[in-house]
Amino acid sequence: MDYVLEKRYPVSAKDYKLYEEIGEGVSATVYRALCVPFNQMVAIKVLDLEKCNNDLDGIRREVQTMSLIDHPNVLRAHCSFTAGHSLWVVMPYMAGGSCLHIMKSAFPEGFEEPVIATLLRETLKALVYIHEHGHIHRDVKAGNILIDSDGTVKLADFGVSACMFDTGDRQRSRNTFVGTPCWMAPEVMQQLHGYDFKADIWSFGITALELAHGHAPFSKYPPMKVLLMTLQNAPPGLDYERDKRFSKSFKEMVAACLVKDPKKRPTSEKLLKHHFFKNARSFEYLGRTILDGLSPLGERFKILKAKEADLLVQNKALYEDKEHISQQEYIRGISAWNFNLEDLKSQAALIQDYDCMSNADPDLIGKQMDMCNNVEFPAEKLPPKSVNHSIAAPSQDGFNDLHDLKSSLASFPIKPLQALKGCFDVGEEDVGAISPNWKVTSQTECEQQALTELSLSAINQESERNKGENSGRSGFLPRHIISDHKFLLGGPSLPDNALSPKKATCDENRDLLQPKYQPERNYSGPLLLRQKRDTNNLSSVEDTSEGAVVQRKGRFKVTSADLSPKGPVNCCFNPNGGGSASATTSNPAASPVLPSLQCILQQNNLQREEILKLIKYVEQTSGKLLESGEAAANDLLLISPTWTRERELQAQVIGLQQRYEERPKTKSSEIIPCYPGMKLKLVSHVSVESLFEELQRQKRKNVQLERQLNACINKERE
């Protein structure tokens, strides 16, 4: 569709005739429309400004920027204007719709490689342009890659979603958006040092996987878990076995994008030169291959929506239960450690069926995957393959491990709340409360601090004390699991740089075992049913039951009681109404505190992993230790004072809990913003108490580990 620069599109709603709905994002509904004076088909994105509570001038500025864009692969706005409480953004109508919709309608298993290469090349050209002009798109995903009837490809949603976050009041705008962070780069999640255009390259890599499989990696998991998995797991990629149909160059291209260190990712310009894009074809080819035979966009959208609604009805009875199970999974995913022998036995028994699970119930798979990744198994209980997947292979010399350890420490978010502040709206006071001494200005400083603060003797002394304190709990940790240092390092809790290549297999299997197309469990798609806006009211399945559930994103929901009386029916809380959201469970959930608690638990895990790595390192370098006890001691100074940290964390959690208890009770829903266009909503069904208990349990486990560490050190000294 060509732009006629002189053409001034009318800026009044009366000049447009709205037809059917052709898309729905979390922030807007998109309609096919006729621009009456020009007798031209357009698409109009209608954003409800009241719901967004956003800075109108900011949005206007962004839309202006959007209309200055001039590149054949970037969707440019014709114009925009306000109509009542809405902002209308008039755009070219892309009759093929988004790649996501096309996949959902006709290619649930993803596209063939030449199609992917063509789509991605065009998208990448758009990114090169955007980056050259100093912008970050921040919302690269299949849902934003649009195709016209002739096969031309345009990257959409540049500007609008970004402005919603950049210029608006985050505190308010956060209540407007929900979604999942599947496409979000790790550095964006961490927000430690900010992020740049390389974040788009990560999202581009995720989009490549999405186009290849029909869904983004981790899309079946709840947002918080996606965050943890993205941060802790090895990056997703194309699998050697499952993705046999794809070429080596495709796999390499994806791997180049999905590197956790943004500096190591190529620029868009460089990536465009990758030999994978030599497979790209013409846009006529695209039109022929993926658009032929498709029904008109509006119809397709209607069918998809009806399908989603049906699924919701079918799953409704099961939903609460699934929610519960899923929550349990999630808690275990965070806690990650299970020292209960009986539990371990039964879990290990389940894992034996590991290889034949590909057709199994997705919930079961999810649970088993958690086990695979999060639980320590006695080696003898595991089939050899699983054991191999779980054990980090020792390096040749141990120096690699030291390097790993250092880089692992470097990537350790010492100030978890600070690190996730951008993501989770952690208030300054929360950060201060949690980490009064963590005025860490850089990771190097953190490490130095760790080096100076720690001493081996202190660890030993404390360990001795703990021995006494915990003697009554000696049965807590099965001896045979830890004797002879038979630690099996779990999957996702380990930073990826701590893993041997073998470890990656476990993650690959995790992805492998994800059902390829699971609309009913896919939290990432924009098509999940939500209640219609009042202007276009279709009765939603959710309307008729629970009275109040007006939106569901996977297992997350918002109820009508959450909403301001003016009727933001899909996604807004009234921010001034105490953030109140009708509780959908009877749990006394503490949404404001939960992210912090969860974050603490996550850190706890990471610390544990560091200790395990240290143990391994000590084991592997015992020769060196014997030669030079002093050197070993120095290396061991790298150990974070886990027990101290544990106590600190525990004290902070108690503080938080007290603070929470002192404040007026709020209800259980919370929307957590992350990244423009990739929004995260967490509805808590976990009580503070249960998290607190979890933390205490983990603390005990840490103490046990430290004892083992000391035993190990002592043994090597002897």
Ligand SMILES: Nc1ncnc2c1ncn2[C@@H]1O[C@H](COP(=O)(O)OP(=O)(O)OP(=O)(O)O)[C@@H](O)[C@H]1O
């Ligand atoms: N110009 C267009 N022509 C045809 N379809 C469009 C057009 N713009 C958007 N769509 C369709 O509408 C859907 C929703 O668009 P929108 O930009 O609101 O959503 P999104 O990017 O998925 O969500 P979010 O608001 O979270 O960024 C798109 O996924 C696409 O299928």
